Amino acid sequence: MKGSTNNVASALSKLASRPPTPLTRRGLTGVNGVFSRHLDYGSKQLSWLRGSLGSTTALIATAGKVGEPDMELGILQMTGPRLQAAMFGAMLLAVWLDFLQLADVVLRECPAYSIEALFVDMNRIQQRMAPTMASLASADPGQVEAATLAMPELMGQLTREFDAIRDGARRSMENQAKTFAAVQFVEMLTLASALQASLPRLPPAAPAMLGTGLVMGSGGVMAGSQLVVSAEWVEMIRRLVQAGVISIPAVSAAVRIHGGQVMMAQSNGELPEGVREALGDSPEVRAMHETGRAGAGMSENPLHHVFPRERRAWFQQRGFTGDLDIDNFCVRLEKAHHEAIHGGGNWRLGRTWPGEWNRMIMDELLRVEARTGDVLTSNEVLKIVAQRMKAYDIPMSFSPWRGP
Incomplete structure (x- = not known):
């Protein structure tokens, strides 16, 4: 995925640096810069794609150091939405690159094709892609999954859009009795398309x-x-x-x-x-x-924060920032199970029970630090928490917190 993203980045850079035609000033970088926004849109997607891949790499590195198999698997599963978003985002960005290359060829080689019509086409296609790309960039598991399932239909629509522009360019060249070589050039672009x-x-x-x-x-x-x-x-x-x-x-x-x-x-x-x-x-x-x-029967089940939110600063001091932010370590539990580990429906009363989850987990972590005399690392915290999750029958299947 990193190799593919770098290839797309290189192709976008070449398009952005390609000068317009000398006399007519046509091309993506010509015509008074009206198509620059479309180049910028492609470049902006690279940021979140690289971020998703970087997060995946960082989480994998963390998982390999925990030393607790179930927690390792739980952290690896956290990479799923990021990796899935990057896979489909890279696919969609490669398609956008197809359209940019096609638009550049049409502008340079097909003077009979209306610049205004092409501009409208590119805006329409970008607007069609944008909601799916935004859902993938959000990294929200639900949005990523929904965007993934909608991708086949979207790709079918984009394929038809691509073919319509290509065919329109070919017809405009034929109507103007231009050279056969230019028509072939447009046809050849299909062979390099991610849509075919x-x-x-x-x-x-x-x-x-x-x-x-x-x-x-x-x-x-x-x-x-x-x-x-x-x-x-x-x-x-x-x-x-x-x-x-x-x-x-x-x-x-x-x-x-x-x-x-x-x-x-x-x-x-x-x-x-x-x-x-x-x-x-x-x-x-x-x-x-x-x-x-x-x-999946998950709509009404509450999310349980494995790491107490009121001690966020304490965990941040021990490395739980960025991809390891405590809001990323939530588990969806049955309502009864969630209330039980917090000592019942009244959380204030529940905190008087030594076995209440938030109280118990902080007591355990602070006790280990006092015994060793050292500040725990994030990996050591994860290993201790994993042992407690097993004791409380909490699955190590994490979901991010999206609440206030």
Whole structure:
């Protein structure tokens, strides 16, 4: 993903630095800068994409140092929304790059195509992409999942938009009796587009080409202009799905997108046969269908802060900032369970019970610091908290707090 993001960044930089044509001053950087906003929009997306990948890397590094398997898995699962958002955000940004390159070619090579019409087209397409991109950038698990599920339909719409502009440019050139070479140039752009994709039906063990966004070699490195899925990649995705890091609907949406228009049209909750085969068609996979929070029975369950919010400053002094902010360590519990660990419905009365969660966890952490004489590190805090979560039967499946 980092390689793909860097490639898109490089391509955007080249477009932004490409001078307009000498005489007519046409191109994305010409025509009085009216298309500069579209270049800027693409560049702005790189910031949150790199931030998501950086957060994922930092959390993985933290998970590897905790030394407690369940907490390690819980922290790895926290990377899921970030990684999922980055995967689909990079895909969408690659599509926007397609439109920018197409617009640049049309401006330079197709003088008969109306600049005003192209400007309106680009604004409409950006507005169509913007809500999904904003949802992905939010890093909110619910918004990311909803944007992921909507991506196949969006990609189908964008493909039709791309084809309409390309065909319009070709017709304008033909009507003006321009050179055949220029018409071919517009046609050739299709071959480099992230929107043009096919999914060969190959055995699960054989490498399969899934579209034209990234390339993954046998070592698991993605770069270039195509995504090649090897058997190793399929196995990694299968394990990430079973561990709860990446959702099955996300994998299904990605494959439908890369599978082209036919698979994009599949909007029901069942996975395409090829996805089930690639992931092993196990009971875990067959049991996973597209569903929202209400379908999963999660809509009314409260979020429990594992780390007491009234001691936020104490935890910040021990490294719980940024991606490790205590608001990222919340667990959705049944209402009765949540009240029980806090000593009942009245939290003030509950605090008089030594076993009340907030009181107990702070007493334990302060006792360990007093015994050792050293300030606990974030990894040491996580290990102690993990042991207490097991004792209180609290699952290590974290969700971020989005409340006031």
